[in-house]
Amino acid sequence: MxxxxxxxxxGMALSAFLAATILPLSSELVLSALLIAGENPTALIIVxxxxxxxxxxxxxxxxxxxxxxxMYRWFRLSxxxxxxxxxxxxxxxxxxxxxxxxxxxxxxxxxxAGLLKVNFGLFLVLVTTGKFARYWIISQAILAxxx
Numbered sequence: 001m002x003x004x005x006x007x008x009x010x011g012m013a014l015s016a017f018l019a020a021t022i023l024p025l026s027s028e029l030v031l032s033a034l035l036i037a038g039e040n041p042t043a044l045i046i047v048x049x050x051x052x053x054x055x056x057x058x059x060x061x062x063x064x065x066x067x068x069x070x071m072y073r074w075f076r077l078s079x080x081x082x083x084x085x086x087x088x089x090x091x092x093x094x095x096x097x098x099x100x101x102x103x104x105x106x107x108x109x110x111x112x113a114g115l116l117k118v119n120f121g122l123f124l125v126l127v128t129t130g131k132f133a134r135y136w137i138i139s140q141a142i143l144a145x146x147x
Contacts, residue, residue: 008034012044013051020055022107027052028138035142045139049132056100056110056127063114085112094118097126101134 007014012030019027031048035041089096089112097113100106113123 016051059110060114098130
C-alpha cells in the first residue's frame with residue numbers, strides 16, 4: 001500500500017479515468033486504499049470524480065463521432081442491436097446517466113448518450129452528479145469504518 005501513497009492523486013486520477021473506459025478496473029479500490037493510507041479525502045473525491053467524468057466524456061465523444069466504425073466494424077454489432085440499445089436508453093431516459101458509475105452498464109450508457117447526441121451540458125451534469133455521489137458515499141463509509 002506504500003506505493004499508492006507515492007502516486008497519490010495521480011494514481012487516483014489514472015485509475016478513475018481508466019475505470020470509466022471499457023477496461024475492467026476499480027477506482028473504488030484505489031480510493032479506499034488511499035483513504036486508509038491517510039490521503040486527503042476532499043482532494044481524492046474531486047480528483048476521482050473529475051478523472052472518471054473525463055473518461056466518460058471520451059466514451060460520449062466516441063459514441064458521438066465514431067459510433068459507426070466502433071459498433072459496426074470493430075464490435076460487429078447489427079443495426080437491430082443498436083436500435084435495441086437506443087430503445088432501452090430512451091425508455092429509462094436521460095436520468096439513467098445518474099447511474100453512469102455502475103459497473104458494466106455505466107460505460108455503455110455514456111457511449112449511447114453520445115450516439116444519441118444527448119445534450120452535452122445535461123450529460124455532464126448528470127454523469128458528474130452520479131459519479132461524485134458514488135465517491136462521496138464510498139469515502140464516508142471508509143472514513144466511518146476507521147473511526
